[in-house]
Amino acid sequence: MPEYSVIQKDFYRESGKWLSTLGIWKKCINPNLHYIYVLRKAQKYNKKSIPGIFWRLALRHYQIKYGFQIYPETQIGEGFYLGHWGTLVINPKAKIGKNCNIAQGVTIGQQNRGKNEGYPVIGDEVWIGPNAVIVGNVNIGNNVLIAPNSYVNFDVPADSMIMGNPGKIYPKSNATEGYINHKV
Template sequence: MFKTDILKYKKYSGKSSLVLLLTTQGLWALFVYRSSNYIYKSKLPSIIKKPLLLVSIIFQKWIEIVSGISIPYSCSIGHSFYIGHFGGIIINSNAIIGNNCNISQGVTIGVSGRGNKRGVPVLDDNIYIGANSVLAGNIKIGSNCVIAANSLIIDNIEKNSTVIGVPAKIINNLGSKGYI
């Protein structure tokens, strides 16, 4: 899946894979995530898997320090993931993110809520998340949604919706085409 991440970065930037790999913090974080997630999901014997995951955690923490991007190996992220700018990105270890999604700097996808609202977001495919947005709690974000910058999402969002505000409200149903 890392190949689809690189292809998406190349599409947006027009730069070579080598230049992107050397200069793009989002790709560094995705590489560590994809490698660690592969180990996490593997059927390796525990005696091999646990030391490899320990090394993965060390690399993940290093990436967090260098780039400000926290993507735990146990979360689930689909293909063609794009991090627009580095810094301040936190994804919960139980979060589920679909295919072909874009996130910007300062985004938090985390646990929150009380009772049956307590939990972690599940995001479908083709979602754009603007800078400094927070998605928190046991919520589902439908496919093709746009979440405007500085929005707080604490409720389910129907597919093809554009939302904005604190808490976020639907402003139209034009979807994410043109944003992804």
């Protein structure tokens, strides 16, 4: 199997097809994929280099244009997928694992005081539904589905579903089956 770039792995999640550079450019008509492309380029280069400055300026432009607020400092595993175009806020100190899907309206943010002061760490194969909120120093396990409009400010074990505000944990071994497609 050939060695694929992080961008190719991200784009694979959308269609299940490995794309050439030209194929990737053709897919960039989709705002979600276009933003991921620019984000990964900004992450690749040192912020003080000429390409780094260029890609960070381009990223800032597309943050404003598309409403995605994801910074190059955010640690995001390969196979990242944005489900829909729409406002999205992710704290730059949050960590997100491999093969994660994030829908529109999601906030992944810090908590500034209290027992959960800090930033979320999200595991592999996590599906985060529209308008979900994850805040504080919480750990989200692998294979977790966070339902739309859920509020999570507590640790979530692997193989679980979270629903509601406040969120409630429901153990489920195949929580993301049918939601996380084309894994890398």
